[in-house]
Amino acid sequence: MKVFISHSHESQALAKQISDALRRVGLEVWDDTQILPGDNWAQEIARALEESQAMVILLTPSTVNSTWVQREIQYALGSKSFESRVVPVLVGSEDFPADSVPWILRHLNIIKLPAHGRDEEGINRITQAIQAVA
Numbered sequence: 001m002k003v004f005i006s007h008s009h010e011s012q013a014l015a016k017q018i019s020d021a022l023r024r025v026g027l028e029v030w031d032d033t034q035i036l037p038g039d040n041w042a043q044e045i046a047r048a049l050e051e052s053q054a055m056v057i058l059l060t061p062s063t064v065n066s067t068w069v070q071r072e073i074q075y076a077l078g079s080k081s082f083e084s085r086v087v088p089v090l091v092g093s094e095d096f097p098a099d100s101v102p103w104i105l106r107h108l109n110i111i112k113l114p115a116h117g118r119d120e121e122g123i124n125r126i127t128q129a130i131q132a133v134a
Contacts (some may be wrong), residue, residue: 001028002029003028004055005058006063007057015031015032016031018123019033059110
C-alpha cells in the first residue's frame, strides 16, 4: 500500500518522522520531498494521489487554509481507493480551535499530537491506523 502524506511546509519535519515510521513497517510512502527541482509539482502531486491508497493529513492552522491541502483531502475523500484510509492528525491540538478542523473530517477519528517535540506514541498510533487498513 502506498501512503500519501498531506501537510504544509511548517510540518515538514513531522511528515518526515511519520514517513520514516511507516517505511520501517514496510509501507511505501509518498511525500513532497520526492519532488525534484524542475519537476512540475502539481503534476507530481496528482500522480502520487492517483497511485496512493491511504492518506495521512497533518492538520495545522496553515494546512486548513491551504488550497492545495484542501484539494488533496477532497480527492482522497471522493476516491474509492482511499475509502476508510484517511487518517487526520491534529498537530498542536492544545492551540487549535476545534471548529477550524474541516467539517468533512470531524466525523473521522482524529489523532492528536503536540505542536512541539517528538511524540513517539502519537506516531505509533498513526502507523497502527494505517497498518490496520492495509
